[in-house]
Amino acid sequence: MANIIVLVKQVPDTNARIVLSGDRVDLSAVKKVMSPYDEFAVENALQHRESSGGEVTAITVGGAGADKVLKDAKAIGVDNIVRIDCDAQLDSNSLQSILASVISSLGAEVVYCGKSAADTGAGSTGPGLAERLGWASVSNSTSVEFGEQLSVVTPSAGGNARINVPLPAVVSCDKGNIKVRKPNVKGIMQAKKAQVDVRSVDVPVSTVSVVAHSMPPAKPAGKSYQGGAAAAEVAQLLRDEANVI
Amino acid sequence: MTETIVIAEIVKGAIHPTTAELITAALALGSQPVVVVPCTDASVADGASQLSGAARILAAKSDVFSNYDAAGWASALDAVAPAGIIITSASPQSKDLAARLAARRGISVVQDVVKIEGGNLTSPIYSGKAMQTVSISGNAVVTVRPNVFAAAASDGSADVSVVDTTGNVATAVQEFMARASTRLDVAEANIIISGGRGMGSPANFTHLEAIADTLGAAVGASRAAVDTWEDIPHSMQVGQTGKTVNPNLYIAVGISGAIQHLAGMRSSKYIVAINKDADAPIFQHADYGIVATWEEALPVLQSTLSTMMA
Numbered sequence: 414m415a416n417i418i419v420l421v422k423q424v425p426d427t428n429a430r431i432v433l434s435g436d437r438v439d440l441s442a443v444k445k446v447m448s449p450y451d452e453f454a455v456e457n458a459l460q461h462r463e464s465s466g467g468e469v470t471a472i473t474v475g476g477a478g479a480d481k482v483l484k485d486a487k488a489i490g491v492d493n494i495v496r497i498d499c500d501a502q503l504d505s506n507s508l509q510s511i512l513a514s515v516i517s518s519l520g521a522e523v524v525y526c527g528k529s530a531a532d533t534g535a536g537s538t539g540p541g542l543a544e545r546l547g548w549a550s551v552s553n554s555t556s557v558e559f560g561e562q563l564s565v566v567t568p569s570a571g572g573n574a575r576i577n578v579p580l581p582a583v584v585s586c587d588k589g590n591i592k593v594r595k596p597n598v599k600g601i602m603q604a605k606k607a608q609v610d611v612r613s614v615d616v617p618v619s620t621v622s623v624v625a626h627s628m629p630p631a632k633p634a635g636k637s638y639q640g641g642a643a644a645a646e647v648a649q650l651l652r653d654e655a656n657v658i
Numbered sequence: 659m660t661e662t663i664v665i666a667e668i669v670k671g672a673i674h675p676t677t678a679e680l681i682t683a684a685l686a687l688g689s690q691p692v693v694v695v696p697c698t699d700a701s702v703a704d705g706a707s708q709l710s711g712a713a714r715i716l717a718a719k720s721d722v723f724s725n726y727d728a729a730g731w732a733s734a735l736d737a738v739a740p741a742g743i744i745i746t747s748a749s750p751q752s753k754d755l756a757a758r759l760a761a762r763r764g765i766s767v768v769q770d771v772v773k774i775e776g777g778n779l780t781s782p783i784y785s786g787k788a789m790q791t792v793s794i795s796g797n798a799v800v801t802v803r804p805n806v807f808a809a810a811a812s813d814g815s816a817d818v819s820v821v822d823t824t825g826n827v828a829t830a831v832q833e834f835m836a837r838a839s840t841r842l843d844v845a846e847a848n849i850i851i852s853g854g855r856g857m858g859s860p861a862n863f864t865h866l867e868a869i870a871d872t873l874g875a876a877v878g879a880s881r882a883a884v885d886t887w888e889d890i891p892h893s894m895q896v897g898q899t900g901k902t903v904n905p906n907l908y909i910a911v912g913i914s915g916a917i918q919h920l921a922g923m924r925s926s927k928y929i930v931a932i933n934k935d936a937d938a939p940i941f942q943h944a945d946y947g948i949v950a951t952w953e954e955a956l957p958v959l960q961s962t963l964s965t966m967m968a
Contacts (some may be wrong), residue, residue: 427898428917431787438788451897471752490688504766505757536750536771537757540728544761551729551826552754555893562834566892568750569726570670570846572836578829588892588899621766621798624778624791629924635945641954648932648945648962655928655945657907658849658873658966 446614555589734825856912915940
């Protein structure tokens with residue numbers, strides 16, 4: 414029997430256009446979804462439960478609006494849903510501190526998370542949380558086999574490595590060959606009725622503050638050519654002008 | 659002058675050239691770069707001493723560094739690196755290490771920095787659809803995107819001192835599975851040639867592979883290609899739900915340039931687009947755009963490159 418935790422995050426739909434209002438992004442018109450890599454984390458957590466028994470608890474950090482992502486996880490099959498009530502912008506130190514304190518109080522043998530969230534793309538939470546808990550960690554997992562230890566495949570220079578990971582551990586998940594299950598009608602009904610366990614925590618002061626958001630700098634117009642024969646000229650320019658080959 | 663700690667980027671036991679870019683980033687913070695080189699053999703660190711601008715080199719010597727383990731590397735480096743801002747590459751492995759090292763010191767990490775100005779750090783967010791500029795108070799660990807900052811010159815002669823260290827390794831490599839081909843992975847390559855659904859069939863990717871082998875490049879694919887053809891694995895996927903890449907040269911063939919794909923490659927230094935549709939969005943991001951079918955363009959590209967590289 415294992416206490417399995419999966420971290421989920423609500424992010425803007427990855428197909429959404431991002432717009433600014435003044436010097437901050439304006440997400441008011443953007444649909445929110447579960448960050449795509451978190452779906453692989455949920456799937457790994459559920460497979461772990463099927464292998465070892467136990468319970469899966471999904472945790473998110475956010476305001477009441479973030480309950481939606483927990484309900485989505487519940488509909489897919491997690492047992493418990495926990496929201497750490499904090500709507501503020503957090504730096505990695507603050508975020509990992511509050512996650513570590515709640516996970517310590519819940520007790521767990523393993524935490525799964527996405528390899529990075531689709532909004533920040535940072536990928537700091539998994540390894541940072543593991544360090545705070547004093548656990549092993551492995552990032553960018555493409556395959557997990559469950560046992561007394563985990564056997565995890567992760568990219569390594571020149572190929573892949575299969576790594577023995579002793580528990581407790583944090584595993585950040587990439588897509589790999591994993592197929593994620595979809596919610597069924599029963600799951601969706603259960604999720605509607607499910608209670609979110611809301612936890613209040615003391616939040617450390619962030620030392621990283623957002624100064625401004627901006628649009629990516631526009632690229633100057635490039636050179637354009639018609640017809641495949643131009644590939645010869647382009648190849649030459651890649652050497653003479655761009656200096657990249 | 660305060661010191662900034664630069665963790666040298668180590669690939670297969672050697673110092674990777676991107677380390678010279680980390681020196682430039684450290685100097686942009688207005689501080690003196692101290693280069694810490696994780697190594698099992700201190701002679702590896704000699705390669706760092708000619709990095710112009712480096713104040714001194716610390717060879718952090720330990721058996722821990724023979725295989726990558728986040729816990730082991732973070733603890734062994736924490737024991738060696740002086741207090742201060744720490745800079746690493748934003749490679750997948752070093753981002754992982756940076757997060758762990760920051761947590762160990764109870765400080766924050768700022769990932770994927772592409773600009774440093776007035777002490778503020780700018781990184782892409784929403785997969786490059788917007789940029790975020792932050793300020794930091796106190797120390798932090800900062801990871802820097804490869805191929806963005808200019809490389810420091812190599813006419814320096816900093817002193818190297820060797821420091822033995824040790825760490826708590828948590829995981830163990832069971833087996834290493836080398837890729838069947840010697841071709842690089844998209845996450846490692848400085849040149850990438852990618853195909854989309856416009857390639858028509860997965861068999862036609864052999865034309866991309868031939869050019870990749872001429873250039874020493876990796877072969878990538880769009881999400882549309884990966885989703886359509888089972889023979890194109892997800893490990894090749896460049897884009898928001900695949901890999902984010904930052905090569906010197908990105909050649910997109912038969913790729914329309916969906917926002918999904920652009921998110922993963924738009925910050926490449928030079929972009930070449932080959933597409934038969936002149937209105938394809940990829941052309942707005944291309945330094946060199948060729949409106950042509952791949953059947954017309956690739957043979958010309960292949961033969962020209964073969965001659966040039968010979």
